[in-house]
Amino acid sequence: MTAFDFPYPVMTAEAEALRSEVRAFLDEELGALRAAGQYIGWTHADPEFSRKLGARGWIGMTWPKAYGGGERSATERYVAIEEMLAAGAPVGAHWTADRQVGPLLLGHGSEEQRRLLLPGIAAGTCYVAIGLSEPGVGSDLASVKARATPVDGGYRLSGTKIWTTNAHLSHYAVVLCRTDGEPADRHAGLSQLLVDLKAPGIEIRPIVDMTGAHSFNEVHFADVFIPEAMLIGTRGNGWVQVSGEMGSERSGPDRFLSSFAVVEALVRRTREEPTDERRAAVGRLVGHVAVLRRLSASIAEMIRNGEDPTVQGALVKDIGTALEQEIPEVARRLFAIEPSPLGEDPLAALVGSTLLASPSFTLRGGTREILRGIIARGLGVR
Amino acid sequence: MRELFDRETVRRGSSGEWLAESWQAIDALGLTQALVKEADGGPGIDPADAADMLRLVGYWAVPLPLAEAMLGAGLLAQSGMAVAGGPMTLAPPHRTTVALEHRGDGWFADGHAARVPWGRCAATLLLIAAAADGPCLVALPAGLFTVKEGANLAGEPRDDVRFNTSLPATAVQPIGMTADDVHAAGAALRTVMTAGGVQRLLDLTLGFAAEHRQFGRPIAKFQAVQQNLAMLAGQAALCRAASDMAAQALFARDGRVAIAMAKARAGEAAALAAHLAHQVHGAIGFTEEYDLHLYSRRLLAWREEYGNEAEWNAIVGQACLDSADGAWALITRHGGFAR
Numbered sequence: 001m002t003a004f005d006f007p008y009p010v011m012t013a014e015a016e017a018l019r020s021e022v023r024a025f026l027d028e029e030l031g032a033l034r035a036a037g038q039y040i041g042w043t044h045a046d047p048e049f050s051r052k053l054g055a056r057g058w059i060g061m062t063w064p065k066a067y068g069g070g071e072r073s074a075t076e077r078y079v080a081i082e083e084m085l086a087a088g089a090p091v092g093a094h095w096t097a098d099r100q101v102g103p104l105l106l107g108h109g110s111e112e113q114r115r116l117l118l119p120g121i122a123a124g125t126c127y128v129a130i131g132l133s134e135p136g137v138g139s140d141l142a143s144v145k146a147r148a149t150p151v152d153g154g155y156r157l158s159g160t161k162i163w164t165t166n167a168h169l170s171h172y173a174v175v176l177c178r179t180d181g182e183p184a185d186r187h188a189g190l191s192q193l194l195v196d197l198k199a200p201g202i203e204i205r206p207i208v209d210m211t212g213a214h215s216f217n218e219v220h221f222a223d224v225f226i227p228e229a230m231l232i233g234t235r236g237n238g239w240v241q242v243s244g245e246m247g248s249e250r251s252g253p254d255r256f257l258s259s260f261a262v263v264e265a266l267v268r269r270t271r272e273e274p275t276d277e278r279r280a281a282v283g284r285l286v287g288h289v290a291v292l293r294r295l296s297a298s299i300a301e302m303i304r305n306g307e308d309p310t311v312q313g314a315l316v317k318d319i320g321t322a323l324e325q326e327i328p329e330v331a332r333r334l335f336a337i338e339p340s341p342l343g344e345d346p347l348a349a350l351v352g353s354t355l356l357a358s359p360s361f362t363l364r365g366g367t368r369e370i371l372r373g374i375i376a377r378g379l380g381v382r
Numbered sequence: 383m384r385e386l387f388d389r390e391t392v393r394r395g396s397s398g399e400w401l402a403e404s405w406q407a408i409d410a411l412g413l414t415q416a417l418v419k420e421a422d423g424g425p426g427i428d429p430a431d432a433a434d435m436l437r438l439v440g441y442w443a444v445p446l447p448l449a450e451a452m453l454g455a456g457l458l459a460q461s462g463m464a465v466a467g468g469p470m471t472l473a474p475p476h477r478t479t480v481a482l483e484h485r486g487d488g489w490f491a492d493g494h495a496a497r498v499p500w501g502r503c504a505a506t507l508l509l510i511a512a513a514a515d516g517p518c519l520v521a522l523p524a525g526l527f528t529v530k531e532g533a534n535l536a537g538e539p540r541d542d543v544r545f546n547t548s549l550p551a552t553a554v555q556p557i558g559m560t561a562d563d564v565h566a567a568g569a570a571l572r573t574v575m576t577a578g579g580v581q582r583l584l585d586l587t588l589g590f591a592a593e594h595r596q597f598g599r600p601i602a603k604f605q606a607v608q609q610n611l612a613m614l615a616g617q618a619a620l621c622r623a624a625s626d627m628a629a630q631a632l633f634a635r636d637g638r639v640a641i642a643m644a645k646a647r648a649g650e651a652a653a654l655a656a657h658l659a660h661q662v663h664g665a666i667g668f669t670e671e672y673d674l675h676l677y678s679r680r681l682l683a684w685r686e687e688y689g690n691e692a693e694w695n696a697i698v699g700q701a702c703l704d705s706a707d708g709a710w711a712l713i714t715r716h717g718g719f720a721r
Binding site for chain 2: 004260267274276279280286290291292294318372378379380381382
């Protein structure tokens with residue numbers, strides 16, 4: 001059999017207790033907005049909200065206490081983040097730091113780097129962007145051109161990163177760049193540098209997306225000095241480190257819950273105006289989410305067991321993001337609404353903002369085509 | 383399972399031939415008793431382990447009513463009834479109408495059951511009836527019902543059965559599961575079988591794509607084909623997750639919503655999987671001679687049995703409308719993981 005292994009996800013009493021606690025907190029924080037039919041969405045950055053989560057110990061939950069973490073179980077973290085994402089909590093400010101940078105530094109970072117960043121990340125006060133793609137590079141990350149030239153005491157970094165989410169709000173960026181060899185060497189010779197975004201020579205230019213929001217940036221590095229101590233992990237090992245990071249980036253509930261607020265709105269509207277078709281359509285979407293959630297939670301279990309979830313993560317993200325895109329389409333087939341982000345009707349407003357954001361779902365964190373290539377490789381046909 | 387159900391045997395069974403020897407072998411292995419609870423004298427197998435066996439039934443396209451026999455044996459043991467040996471099947475409870483009345487020391491049963499798996503070969507037919515004081519299990523021996531032969535989309539025997547007969551008191555016993563409960567349990571078992579069948583589609587299709595050459599290379603080397611294979615693997619994973627979810631909810635109090643989500647999700651994924659598998663195979667997969675249809679047709683048939691997507695999605699939808707704290711709370715309540 002060629003089945004990918006998806007271990008049984010596990011739930012614990014502690015995690016369920018935490019679920020109630022997180023849900024009560026979110027009701028208090030977001031209840032008023034929700035009652036007014038407003039929904040924020042998890043990609044929205046709200047430093048004040050991040051600080052509140054940090055104060056409650058809900059960032060860096062599984063990290064060692066020595067670095068400001070909570071030493072809680074992966075199951076507890078899964079429950080806390082799925083509750084936040086389902087509620088559309090504005091976790092954007094600290095999200096990549098919590099999801100990727102923390103685990104990266106715990107896996108490959110130096111003691112100094114951990115002490116420098118992790119306590120602030122866990123407190124919800126330090127944000128970190130990820131500099132991967134570049135103009136003209138797209139998904140072909142092995143062809144990055146940003147170059148860090150070794151100099152006395154460190155490196156001089158020059159190049160441009162693009163689609164860098166929330167760089168303008170972040171304190172640091174993890175930048176994938178070439179330290180050795182030539183572009184023809186592909187994966188070999190790439191390294192990850194931890195860059196202080198206040199350093200001289202850095203310019204951050206906004207890129208406004210088609211929804212009118214500014215989360216993307218283009219970040220220019222002009223001969224920026226990076227101290228040697230800010231090299232993450234092993235020089236030349238950047239590709240391996242990035243690939244490991246991607247597995248955890250792709251499997252989480254953020255890859256199938258982006259449109260979930262529309263489902264809740266559909267339930268409320270169907271309660272008011274029920275038909276058999278609406279009931280079945282809503283039930284279908286909820287069943288789809290429930291089964292995907294099981295797959296996603298099982299990847300959390302793999303990570304906990306120290307297994308490599310790269311292929312499984314790609315698979316969950318491929319199916320999850322397709323569902324995220326389908327949800328607003330189903331909504332507008334069920335109700336004669338005109339989707340409009342600023343509309344007064346809560347369902348129309350939600351469907352409107354979701355439809356506009358929808359193209360990004362199957363692009364960010366690995367396009368659908370890249371993901372299917374990863375799955376095909378996992379199947380042994382590439 | 384693999385030895386018992388080689389290609390020729392599966393093909394004989396799939397053309398409607400009763401595989402008496404295979405049945406005896408499976409019965410002798412105790413597989414039909416897998417869902418009998420320990421308290422009822424059974425082996426006390428965890429439903430998840432019993433599901434592993436049924437997934438193999440789907441994987442190898444076992445042409446026998448094993449799911450019905452397993453579920454029937456569990457009900458039989460629960461009722462304390464004894465029946466004669468030989469093949470046993472269970473009438474789909476939502477396709478069954480039984481009027482039961484006391485007559486003398488025993489009963490009189492009048493009614494019919496549609497789409498009974500392998501009804502024509504059963505030594506014992508089990509029915510769920512609603513009596514005045516709760517649900518009952520009715521055991522009809524062969525000879526007391528007439529059979530009109532039929533088949534599902536895969537050609538598996540699904541017979542219409544009629545009866546109008548006296549029965550001894552011992553042939554009707556109360557059970558703790560309603561027709562709705564048994565229907566849901568049947569849906570859970572079909573979900574598990576579906577996961578096995580989709581896994582087989584994936585394996586067959588990968589093997590074919592690696593071997594079959596076009597334009598000078600194996601078709602698996604073309605990106606367009608790889609994308610289809612990746613999607614097919616995704617459907618297999620979804621079916622497996624749905625299968626685990628259904629197996630965990632089997633016989634659980636309150637398991638109905640989870641089974642509903644799982645059966646509907648697996649049915650939709652199975653149809654897409656069948657489409658993708660055929661697309662990658664091309665014309666050869668559409669022939670009678672090639673084995674793909676043994677699996678793809680079963681998957682299309684099984685998504686209809688014990689409730690199709692329309693039925694189960696509506697049940698999940700109603701549960702959402704009834705859930706005062708909304709859809710997400712419903713998912714976390716019923717989408718349960720192992721504890």
